[in-house]
Amino acid sequence: MELEGAKEPFDIEIGESVYSIFPEEEDVFMVFKDGEEYVKIIKDTDSMWLKLHPETELPMFGMDEEVNTIGQEILRHI
Numbered sequence: 001m002e003l004e005g006a007k008e009p010f011d012i013e014i015g016e017s018v019y020s021i022f023p024e025e026e027d028v029f030m031v032f033k034d035g036e037e038y039v040k041i042i043k044d045t046d047s048m049w050l051k052l053h054p055e056t057e058l059p060m061f062g063m064d065e066e067v068n069t070i071g072q073e074i075l076r077h078i
Contacts, residue, residue, distance in 0.1 A: 012073040021074055028052070031070055041067050046075075 009022045020032040027043040040052040042059060049071030050059040 010077055012070070012077060014069055014073060019070055019073075021070075021077070029074060039067065041071060043071060047072075 007023055009020060012019050012021060017033055018035075019038070020035075022030040022032070024030055024040070028040065029042075030040050031038045033039075040054070040057065041049050042052055044050050044059070047068070049064075049067045050061060051064055051067050052058065053060050
């Protein structure tokens with residue numbers, strides 16, 4: 001499922017942090033945290049999001065609670 005409507009950058013707040021979300025290709029988002037480039041993430045399933053390796057952009061499998069939380073907020077926003 002492509003995340004429709006996810007074309008323009010937007011901000012989300014989680015706790016004390018502000019994340020700026022920049023949609024890229026299908027289900028891929030560049031995330032800036034507190035104004036600094038932070039991580040690129042991809043939607044894997046409805047409840048699982050993965051980091052992309054900074055150099056290869058291949059999915060990095062493994063549970064990352066922060067990435068999942070950011071992903072869930074992206075879904076709520078769009």
